[in-house]
Amino acid sequence: MPAAKHSATPSYRPLYEQIRILLTQSLVAGEWKPGEMIPSELELAARYRVSQGTVRKAIDALASEHILVRRQGKGTFVASHTQPAYQYRFLRVMPDTGEKLHPQNLFLELKKVKAGAEHAASLKIKATTPVHSIKRVLLFHDRPLIHDEIVLAAAQFPGLTLPKLEEFKGSMYMFYETVYGLRMIRAEERLRSVAADAATAAHLNVAPGAPLLCVDRIAFTYGDKPVEWRRGLCLTDGFSYYNELS
Amino acid sequence: MPAAKHSATPSYRPLYEQIRILLTQSLVAGEWKPGEMIPSELELAARYRVSQGTVRKAIDALASEHILVRRQGKGTFVASHTQPAYQYRFLRVMPDTGEKLHPQNLFLELKKVKAGAEHAASLKIKATTPVHSIKRVLLFHDRPLIHDEIVLAAAQFPGLTLPKLEEFKGSMYMFYETVYGLRMIRAEERLRSVAADAATAAHLNVAPGAPLLCVDRIAFTYGDKPVEWRRGLCLTDGFSYYNELS
DNA sequence: CAGTGGTCTAGACCACTGC
DNA sequence: CAGTGGTCTAGACCACTGG
Structure with missing residues (x-):
């Protein structure tokens, strides 16, 4: 069961967008540091009470901005200028x-x-x-x-x-x-x-x-x-x- | 039932990628001209015998390259320099x-x-x-x-x-x-x-x-x-x- | 082998457009 | 209102990595 399909803000904001914002906040807060691996999609899905697909879409967006980097078989990592x-x-x-x-x-x-x-x-x-x-x-x-x-x-x-x-x-x-x-x-x-x-x-x-x-x-x-x-x-x-x- | 999950080419090529190529071929062949609307996702899904989600992913890729343009509620259009x-x-x-x-x-x-x-x-x-x-x-x-x-x-x-x-x-x-x-x-x-x-x-x-x-x-x-x-x-x-x- | 991301499906429902 | 794209889910299975 998703936490909320709609946000309080005037215009509609999809769930995956809210997840994207939560992930960004965790990055800002330093919960996961550059180069580190973030939790798996299934873990994040459980944490935010959404499906894996929704988490995927949020991560996809961050990956396309080069904020996260996906590595198949290994995990998803915080991008770093040291790579x-x-x-x-x-x-x-x-x-x-x-x-x-x-x-x-x-x-x-x-x-x-x-x-x-x-x-x-x-x-x-x-x-x-x-x-x-x-x-x-x-x-x-x-x-x-x-x-x-x-x-x-x-x-x-x-x-x-x-x-x-x-x-x-x-x-x-x-x-x-x-x-x-x-x-x-x-x-x-x-x-x-x-x-x-x-x-x-x-x-x-x-x-x-x-x-x-x-x-x-x-x-x-x-x-x-x-x-x-x-x-x-x-x-x-x-x-x-x-x-x-x- | 998908036509084929694997292509004959040496390395694995996902279905949505094959669909993307088919769509591009139709564009090259002029089946849909700049500014025109392409068939709906469900029509394309039926034509290629795949799910709507797979067609979506192919269209998403073309849209991110500005080759197609999606307009919610209206359809998907071939991008044109006349727009x-x-x-x-x-x-x-x-x-x-x-x-x-x-x-x-x-x-x-x-x-x-x-x-x-x-x-x-x-x-x-x-x-x-x-x-x-x-x-x-x-x-x-x-x-x-x-x-x-x-x-x-x-x-x-x-x-x-x-x-x-x-x-x-x-x-x-x-x-x-x-x-x-x-x-x-x-x-x-x-x-x-x-x-x-x-x-x-x-x-x-x-x-x-x-x-x-x-x-x-x-x-x-x-x-x-x-x-x-x-x-x-x-x-x-x-x-x-x-x-x-x- | 277990764990990760990646693909694909089928179906439900939402948001937007225009008739 | 019907038709379009957009979101979300649950689940199955595939491909890749590393122990």
């Missing part, structure tokens, strides 16, 4: 050769500053709230490829220091996840073509004025909560930003 | 204001030429095969925004002429669909940042050397058959290429 296939989940820049891009991090600085208007709006915090501003360069085969500025709300990343970033081996999102328990599930990007300014040109070892791909990104964790603002300036000489439209 | 929501399905460039982009076409030329190596590889045809090369500019509020070169296999677009393009009102994909029965379902894009050459600069009314977003696209019809190669050079001053990562 090999998810290491560079959001990195769309790739060599035109088809080679795999495993860039190297070179951190330039970490400053604690006050959020400007754009950062504040993106991160849904008040302007002048303290934020960390990180600058780094991504190297590919020892050649500088991308210059990033990354802005994070200081309140969400207490005790963040340059050495901590530098000693960590792996992507930023792996870092957020393992050190701060923040798993990024989604991002929005806006791309523009810009001319390199002097400072960026120096970092990327190109002439000032060279055309660069400017990628503005906002990354979100569970519940569409924005966590990271990022501006990447990227060389596209032998590299390109790949996208599938469907 | 308002699908007009500019693959246009990711948008004003930073959030305004909707309804660009205007200005055709510059149509030439019949031989396919070069890149076009041939992209369209999976032999080099030197005849192709149409179309050049146009997209205007937004009378301001030139994008310069496109579009390459199509001549064999697939017989009798294509500039006047035909010019008299047609709507997007290119609407044109392919309504005039040649070719519905594009998917595209791959590669983005780069480039400096405007003299000719492009003139068309877009900017200084030579200005940074432009170069968008190379291959668009596919049913069965991943490539139909269109396109190179767009786009101003990103007040506009940007929007993308969601998940």
Whole structure:
């Protein structure tokens, strides 16, 4: 017997949708951590007093968003940026050769500053709230490829220091996840073509004025909560930003 | 009674997958045309001798690829670029204001030429095969925004002429669909940042050397058959290429 | 082998559309 | 109202994993 076929909210909300929300809440609460296995479909069906099929549909939805990962014969797992296939989940820049891009991090600085208007709006915090501003360069085969500025709300990343970033081996999102328990599930990007300014040109070892791909990104964790603002300036000489439209 | 739970192919193929293939074949054969309603789930279930649930799963897959569109209470329809929501399905460039982009076409030329190596590889045809090369500019509020070169296999677009393009009102994909029965379902894009050459600069009314977003696209019809190669050079001053990562 | 996810069925009922 | 897609169930069986 299902708990309730209808919710109190104005418009109709199917059961599997309610289950999806409950599962998400458990994820937010940390009941199951990234990489861990969640209970089997039959267990969850029993817990929520619904049929296996309904649980399946809820899990299907979360799996299609890459929040959960199903593995036949093993179980269903919380997706993690530490899993090999998810290491560079959001990195769309790739060599035109088809080679795999495993860039190297070179951190330039970490400053604690006050959020400007754009950062504040993106991160849904008040302007002048303290934020960390990180600058780094991504190297590919020892050649500088991308210059990033990354802005994070200081309140969400207490005790963040340059050495901590530098000693960590792996992507930023792996870092957020393992050190701060923040798993990024989604991002929005806006791309523009810009001319390199002097400072960026120096970092990327190109002439000032060279055309660069400017990628503005906002990354979100569970519940569409924005966590990271990022501006990447990227060389596209032998590299390109790949996208599938469907 | 299902026709067969296993296919003859080496590895296991579920029934709903076989149904999905049959539906796709009917679409390719033109049994149901863009915009038309396909038979109801129960009819299809009877036709293929499977349960409604199995048909549902096949349709779900096609709907998630935007090949079919479900409308509760009405039926399931073949997606069409002529439907308002699908007009500019693959246009990711948008004003930073959030305004909707309804660009205007200005055709510059149509030439019949031989396919070069890149076009041939992209369209999976032999080099030197005849192709149409179309050049146009997209205007937004009378301001030139994008310069496109579009390459199509001549064999697939017989009798294509500039006047035909010019008299047609709507997007290119609407044109392919309504005039040649070719519905594009998917595209791959590669983005780069480039400096405007003299000719492009003139068309877009900017200084030579200005940074432009170069968008190379291959668009596919049913069965991943490539139909269109396109190179767009786009101003990103007040506009940007929007993308969601998940 | 037991346990997991994956498929498929048959049937009941709900929500939405348009006549 | 009939007809469509959408939800939910209960149960059978298949495919895959690992001990």
